Amino acid sequence: MSMWSNFFVQQDEEGRMGVAGAGLMSDSQEGKIKLTFFVSIIGVILAVLGMGTEFWVELAQPKNFSGNQTCQMAHYGLWKGCIRTLLVTDIDPERTSCGPTKLPGESNCTYFKFFTSGEDAVIFKKTTHKNLNLAAAILALLSLTMMVMGSICIGMSLNNGVLFFLKPASFCFILSGVLVLLSVLVFHQSVLALLSSDHSIPLHHELSWSVDCVGSAGAILILGGLLFITLSFSFSPWQKCLPHKNSTT
DSSP states (O other): OHHHHHHHHHHHHHHHHHHHHHOBOOHHHHHHHHHHHHHHHHHHHHHHHHHHSSOSEEEEOBTTSSSSSEEEEEEEOSSEEEEEEEEGGGSOTTOOBOOOTTSOEEEEEEEOSTTTTOOOOEETTEEOOHHHHHHHHHHHHHHHHHHHHHHHHHHHHHHHTBSTTHHHHHHHHHHHHHHHHHHHHHHHHHHHHHHHTOOSSOOEEEEOHHHHHHHHHHHHHHHHHHHHHHHTSSSOHHHHHSOOOOTTO
């Protein structure tokens, strides 16, 4: 009996040492982790909103290009694009190009065939470069995968009450933020390649609000990842870096 009792005592001590090595989470740390996770979730929501909408860029013809009472503009994102026909009388007289998209008008939207038949899209006689568009979409999907993995790590950390999972979570969120920003850069290059494919129709282009959402999401995710790194330490880094001052001096 004494042999078995010693065995269970040893196993219990090893289990405690393992938990201690993982770093127990205090109540104050748990509150900070939940707050940081809430901030990161805001970044995830903005990223999903931006990636799921087709307002990454707006391409507008000159207002009087067609010579009639209507003009056309296009807006598209990672997955589909839309052509809108607007009345010239609804456009601000001081505006030289067609738009903006918030004006009432007819809209014709289609999904890109990059992901099915591999065809390039043609917008106002200009041809997209599918490799750049595919690269931007793949980077966006990879970033979403890293967001999910980071969220899982935070959930495991909160459920188990340990700090061990914060470091992989921080890596996932920082990498997701970087991938989101890279997706925006690659997409912008694809827009420039589209505009340079044909010069017969002059177009005014500008990045729209979906890019603002995705860019803000990238910054928030990177910030959240950096905060998770700070919270992953069971001690305050400032207390380790700064010399301790004796209360008597």
